[in-house]
Amino acid sequence: MGKDHLLVKKAFIYSQRERLENPENSMYDNALGVWLWGDKKEVLVKSVNPFRPKCGTKKADIETGEDVKGE
């Protein structure tokens, strides 16, 4: 068996997420195309919810990543 490729040796390893979880206390509105949060049904990404999803730069956050777009 040969040596590992240089980039395989340099790879950043992380635990695989089994599936995407829905944001807590939120529901997706098909007609509006946004997630709504809480009893007041605020638009989640614009809400004051401190746990609202923060979009990262999406590399290791691959589940909605710019390179895989949710694959």
Next chain:
Amino acid sequence: MKHVSPEVLIISNKHDYSTDHIAYQLNKTDASYLRLNRDQLKEFNIAFSPTEQILIGETDSLSFKITAEYLKSVYFRAPIYLKDNYKPNLSADEQLSRNQWVAFIKSLMVFKEARWVNNPQATYLAEVKPYQLHLAHKIGFLIPKTTIANGIIENNRIFSRNDKIVVKTLEPVILRLNGKQAFIYSNVIDFEELVQSDISTAPIIIQEALLPKVDIRVTIVDNLFFSVNITKDGAGIDKDWRLEKDSVQYREIELPISISAKCVELTRRLGLKFGAIDLILHEGKYYFIEINPTGEWSWLMEHTGLEIDKAMTHLLLREVKNVA
């Protein structure tokens, strides 16, 4: 049941929260829009006539009819080909489903009269990093010394033993490794380490490491551009800054006109309406690193307050509202 005949179509994914920002902005206008999530398509009954340019679909709560007559723009946030082959244990049904829905989404290019942000055909070409470098060089950008290789050819050396170099993939890839997943960032190494390593099984990009450096992200939305630099404790980050993303600062900056004009020109020449360009500032000079036609942008809004969502929405509505 609600019915929509959209002027703006968004192709996305249910958990793609950046898309929520666009839907939110669209909802504040009187434009009709539809967000179709690829992971929900199975919930619809869908029929598509490519010759008539009509796509209809319905669920219990929502029906839609997309026609070339009404559809003015498409925000395409989906991969242009299937990239999740690193995932194990997919049933044959699931493999078929994923494969065919990706193909189905691409078939919506039948609506060719609409403004696509971005057109998948343009994205396909624009994602080829060597092509980006070639075109950026032609436009007049400075480019770090670059070679793409799976070995060292002695009489073709452009680096010497003491050089620092960047090694990276030709395109992003996620690997299955030891029961986990792995992503390959850009790595700064000594050229000597490359000489001692094995890269024969896969070509890589080998690039001059411009150090010290300050990373700059330029987000292009048609003719608008949003530029930020990325630093940590007031200084540039020599390694791949994405590894430090929780402790870096983002600050809006003004680029020299000649550089911003090249960014817009590159995006235009690639046939893109949107692009996320990575530059490096090194010893007072700006270098082109890459452009991502599907790059993320909402994280910049979080950190800088830049209203990229409004710019994107304005772009999508331009045909609808006939605004400049």
